[in-house]
Amino acid sequence: MFTGIVTAIGTITTAEDKGDLRVTVACPWDPAGIDIGASIACSGVCLTVVEKGGEEGDAWFAVDVSGETVSRTAQDQWHADRRLNLEPALRLGDELGGHLVTGHVDxxxxxxxxxxxxxxxxxxxxxxxxxxxxxxxxxxxxxxxxxxxxxxxxxxxxxxxxxxxxxxxxxxxxxxxxxxxxxxxxxxxxxxxxxxxxxxxxxxx
Structure with a gap:
């Protein structure tokens, strides 16, 4: 679950076709705070972190975007240089500043x-x-x-x-x-x- 309160803007650096689309996103977070398997909302799309790296303030993470997700999301969203609104998943005890958001595009x-x-x-x-x-x-x-x-x-x-x-x-x-x-x-x-x-x-x- 998410709240719709964006904590950072990320930028897609690469988008490679590996069956699903492997998308790498640069972001200003600390990679130590990004867990493999964690959920991150990328411009409203809940995706799972499969790789990460970089350093504090200059991190990156990778997610796999299925063909179904590509077909149901905004045009031209999944390409290099595209900027994305980022929000990590809500943790128990976090402030609910927006409203409950699932990360599933309707x-x-x-x-x-x-x-x-x-x-x-x-x-x-x-x-x-x-x-x-x-x-x-x-x-x-x-x-x-x-x-x-x-x-x-x-x-x-x-x-x-x-x-x-x-x-x-x-x-x-x-x-x-x-x-x-x-x-x-x-x-x-x-x-x-x-x-x-x-x-x-x-x-x-």
Missing amino acids: AVGSVVLAEDIGGSTRLEILAGADIAPFVAEKGSITIDGVSLTVNEVEDEPGGEVRFALNIIPHTGEVTTLGDLSEGDTVNLEIDVLARYLKRMQSLAG
């Missing part, structure tokens, strides 16, 4: 607006009809691994959902969200509580 959304408003950035995301019932005003959603609050929701005629988010300057600086522009794709994870409520509602009906 859908890919498209950025349809990225507008500077008073120093903050207004993002508007268009997502498919399958997750529309789970997106609610003032509810939580995870965008590329970042826990955010939905400000506005608009249902589109075709069943898709368009929702707005406010990215404050600090969040834009310490995550990759400040780099987003119109046409980019992002990983979306709906609030786990919304998922259970939808299931309960379907059984009650």
